[in-house]
Structures are given as structure tokens and as C-alpha cells.
């Protein structure tokens with residue numbers, strides 16, 4: 001996507017395809033108000049209307065046919081979403097109306113906007129940084145309240161402020177280092193060098209840790225139910241869902257293939273994965289299911305490791321994949337317990353006992369510990385930049401002053417990549433590629 005072309009005027013339908021009460025066509029660029037003059041008849045011409053006003057009137061085809069009645073909103077750059085002149089047409093929301101209004105705008109000299117191009121222009125005009133543009137995308141795509149909340153914090157600049165605080169501490173350390181090099185005899189108090197830097201390291205560690213929570217909030221999490229046959233995996237899946245999704249029988253080895261079901265858990269979209277019970281078996285089909293269960297455990301964000309509470313305890317024949325995060329669960333709490341372990345959550349799929357506690361434990365494991373700060377990193381691009389900044393800060397702490405300075409400058413560069421005020425064009429392109437047309 002070229003950074004040139006700001007001389008062109010762009011147009012697109014901004015609302016979702018399909019029928020709706022109201023639909024919007026948006027036009028942005030130097031010719032936006034001239035295009036509006038050709039398309040819209042109201043009390044006065046859009047080009048002679050001050051910014052921040054709307055007009056009521058008729059949308060007209062080339063031959064004067066009235067396409068629809070509607071509103072024209074007038075924005076004058078830089079006081080608009082894109083920073084350019086913008087005209088917006090709010091019509092009745094059918095594809096037929098919106099299609100004709102857009103076609104007329106194009107005939108009057110606008111060109112079709114590319115995906116994300118309105119927001120790209122907001123970025124290029126300095127109204128949004130790249131992290132805020134990603135937050136706009138997050139708001140467009142938010143499926144849950146947790147996702148919306150993080151995107152809204154990102155757009156408000158809360159994430160940028162968090163990053164700026166870290167940058168300020170690094171800059172203070174750099175100044176102290178410079179003073180030490182320039183005036184070695186005066187000396188710089190150790191706390192001026194170490195204090196801000198250790199604060200920066202600590203804050204960066206929290207920021208990096210927030211990325212997992214941010215990705216879970218936006219993309220959701222996969223939760224694998226793992227355990228021996230008859231542990232109660234399918235029953236627990238059904239109990240959490242509130243309907244009978246998975247087959248339950250008293251016969252060990254009932255579930256052979258894996259099965260997925262979605263639900264929202266404390267604001268987070270969660271995919272529950274029911275798996276085959278893990279045991280040694282000569283049955284080839286069942287053995288394939290067992291291998292699959294172990295690999296699903298390795299790929300999950302969280303494993304619920306179930307053990308039958310009504311039977312003597314028996315370990316799994318194989319270890320769970322290393323790296324899997326695990327919540328251990330004792331099932332069938334409504335039956336007399338054959339064992340007890342204070343570290344293990346007790347639940348019953350039959351009475352519902354313990355399900356509330358389990359939901360809380362899942363929520364805490366997915367979002368809680370990592371997410372002390374308010375605004376989280378929500379994209380892999382942001383997480384990568386934060387990890388680079390952290391590794392430079394850590395390197396600086398073990399180096400002599402002159403070399404430490406270079407690492408700190410690199411850390412500041414990584415932080416500015418994170419907010420993306422001055423990044424390579426291909427990075428910008430990669431971000432806006434994910435947008436839809438009209439945003």
C-alpha cells in the first residue's frame with residue numbers, strides 16, 4: 001500500500017453487507033465535499049457547510065433520480081477521523097441503496113478505498129499510532145467484552161501511556177550514563193542508574209506477560225479436557241456447556257475422536273476440547289485417539305487434567321506434554337470420595353458442585369496472573385517489540401556503561417516500534433492488510 005496517493009479521494013461502504021436500518025457510505029480526501037455536492041441535495045451544498053454539521057436531503061443519481069433520502073455529515077480536515085475532508089452519507093441500509101450511492105461517488109471522481117485505508121490515512125496524518133490502529137481493528141472484530149475492553153484501552157492511548165512510562169525510565173538511565181561518561185569525577189548516584197532501569201525491566205516483564213492475556217482476550221483460548229477413560233471428561237464438557245454435546249456412557253473408552261465446543265467463559269471465548277481417555281491399549285483406533293489427546297494437550301492454552309474422585313487414584317500412563325499449563329480436577333464430587341488432595345479442585349458434573357470455582361480458576365489461569373497492568377499487548381507484533389525491548393534492557397544491566405548505552409538506545413527503538421510512530425512501510429502494510437474495506 002503506497003503512502004503516496006493522499007491526493008486521491010477514496011470511498012467505500014462503511015457498514016456491514018446485508019440489510020440494516022441505516023447504512024453508511026464514507027468518502028475521504030481533497031475532493032470529498034465536491035463529490036458530496038454532486039450526490040446530495042439538501043438545504044445547502046456540503047462544500048458550503050461548516051465541518052461538524054449534518055444536512056438532511058436527497059441522494060441523487062446522475063439523471064436526477066432520487067436514490068434515497070438521508071443525511072450527509074460534513075467533516076473538514078484535519079477535524080475528521082482520517083484528518084482529511086470527509087463526507088458521510090447515512091442512508092437506508094440496503095445493499096441496493098448503498099451500491100448506487102457508492103457507484104455515484106466513484107463516478108464523481110472518488111476511487112474505491114482499499115482495506116483499512118481510512119484508518120491508514122488517520123495513521124499517516126498522525127492522528128493514530130500503529131498500536132491505536134491495531135486497536136481500531138480490535139474494536140471492529142471484538143466478539144466479547146474482554147476483547148472490546150482491551151481494544152478500547154488501546155485506542156484511548158492507555159497502552160501508549162504504559163509504553164511511554166517505560167521509555168521515560170530508559171531515557172533517564174541513558175542520561176545518567178551519559179553524565180557518568182562526561183563527568184566521571186562528579187559521580188552519578190547508583191540509584192539514578194539502577195532505579196529507573198530496574199523499574200523499566202520490571203514493567204517490561206509485566207508488559208510481555210500481558211501479551212498472553214491480550215491474545216486470549218482477543219482470540220480466545222483452547223482448553224483440553226484430559227484424563228483416564230471414565231474420568232468424566234465428556235460429562236464435564238456437557239456440564240460447562242449446559243447441553244449434551246458429547247456422548248457419555250459408563251463404558252471406558254467412549255470418546256475416541258476429539259470434539260470441540262465453544263462457549264464464553266467470564267468474557268473470554270473458549271473452545272473446550274473433549275478427548276479420548278488416556279490408557280495403554282491394543283485397539284488401534286483408540287490408540288490413535290490417545291496420541292491425539294496428548295498432542296491436543298500440548299497445543300492447548302490450558303489443560304484440565306481430570307481424575308475420577310470416586311475411584312482409587314491412578315496416574316496417567318504417560319506424562320502430559322511439557323509446557324502445558326494444567327488445572328487439576330477431581331470429578332464426581334457427588335459420590336463418596338476415594339481420595340482427597342487439597343491441591344485439586346472438586347467438581348460434580350451431576351450436581352454442578354464446584355463448577356463456579358472451576359470457572360474462576362480457568363479465568364485466573366488465562367487472564368489473572370499475567371494481567372496486572374491495565375492495557376495489555378493484543379497482537380504478536382506488539383509482543384515481539386516488547387520482548388526485544390526487554391532483552392536489550394536486560395543486556396544493558398550486565399554491561400559497562402559505554403556498551404549499556406547502546407543497548408538502551410536499541411530498547412527505545414523497540415518501544416517506538418511497538419507504538420509504531422516511525423516504522424517501516426512493510427510493517428504498516430502488514431497491519432492494514434487485516435482490515436476490511438470501509439474501515
Ligand SMILES: Nc1nc2c(c(=O)[nH]1)N(C=O)[C@@H](CNc1ccc(C(=O)N[C@@H](CCC(=O)O)C(=O)O)cc1)CN2
Pocket residue numbers: 024052075078079080081088
Ligand atoms: N458515523 C460514524 N461513526 C463512527 C465513525 C465514523 O467515521 N463515522 N468512526 C470512525 O470510524 C468512529 C468514531 N471515530 C471518529 C473519530 C474522530 C472523528 C472526528 O471527526 N474528529 C474530529 C472532530 C472532533 C470534534 O468535533 O470534537 C477531531 O478529532 O478533530 C470522527 C469519528 C466510530 N463511529
Ligand SMILES: Nc1nc2c(ncn2[C@@H]2O[C@H](COP(=O)(O)OP(=O)(O)OP(=O)(O)O)[C@@H](O)[C@H]2O)c(=O)[nH]1
Pocket residue numbers: 227228229230231232233234235236247248249250251252253254255256275276277278331332333334335347348349350351
Ligand atoms: N455420579 C457422577 N457420575 C459421573 C460424573 N461425571 C461422569 N460420571 C459418570 O462416569 C461415567 C463416565 O463419564 P464420561 O463423561 O463418559 O467419562 P469420559 O472421561 O468422557 O470417558 P471416556 O470418553 O471413556 O474417556 C459415566 O457413567 C458418567 O455418568 C459425576 O460428576 N458424578
Ligand SMILES: [Mg+2]
Pocket residue numbers: 233234235246247248254255274275277
Ligand atoms: Mg468421553
